[in-house]
Amino acid sequence: FGESLQLLRFAQLSEGDLVLTEAGQRFAHLETDDRKKLFAEHLINHVPVMGLIRRVLDERPSHTAPAARFRNELEDYMAEDQADETLKTIVSWGRYAELFAYDEQSELFSLENPH
Numbered sequence: 086f087g088e089s090l091q092l093l094r095f096a097q098l099s100e101g102d103l104v105l106t107e108a109g110q111r112f113a114h115l116e117t118d119d120r121k122k123l124f125a126e127h128l129i130n131h132v133p134v135m136g137l138i139r140r141v142l143d144e145r146p147s148h149t150a151p152a153a154r155f156r157n158e159l160e161d162y163m164a165e166d167q168a169d170e171t172l173k174t175i176v177s178w179g180r181y182a183e184l185f186a187y188d189e190q191s192e193l194f195s196l197e198n199p200h
Contacts, residue, residue, distance in 0.1 A: 093127045125182035134159065134175060138194060139184055148196040152187070155194075 087103045090096035095109035105113065112123050128135040134155060141150045152172060159168035176187045179194075186195045 092131060093124075094131055095127065121182055124178070125184050128178055128182055128184065132175075132178075134171075135179060135184065138175070138179065142185055142194060142196050150194045152192040152194060 087096065087098075090103065090105075090109065091098065094106055095112055096103050096105050098104075108123065108127065112120055115123060129139060130136075137158070138150070138155055141154070142148050155175070156168050156172055159171050163171065179185050180187060186197050187193070188195070
């Protein structure tokens with residue numbers, strides 16, 4: 086959990102303690118919709134694969150992309166099982182932030198109803 090907060094720049098380690106950054110403090114006090122917007126902004130800016138997914142979806146005429154396209158990208162940097170777990174986290178975070186939709190059955194990312 087702490088690693089995720091650090092990755093998203095919502096917290097940092099200070100003398101062994103996890104301390105909220107200014108963005109983390111803002112996130113903690115925002116209403117749900119504003120919280121989602123800030124989360125989306127941090128995902129795009131600090132998690133490269135999130136920015137890649139959104140760019141691919143924005144650029145394709147169909148605004149869709151198969152999960153395999155991004156799983157393969159992740160497998161260049163980690164083991165297959167880690168790539169699968171990372172993809173699950175990406176889907177969960179992306180849905181929460183309303184950056185994209187994901188169909189579990191077809192394993193397809195899309196911009197259909199992302200907001």
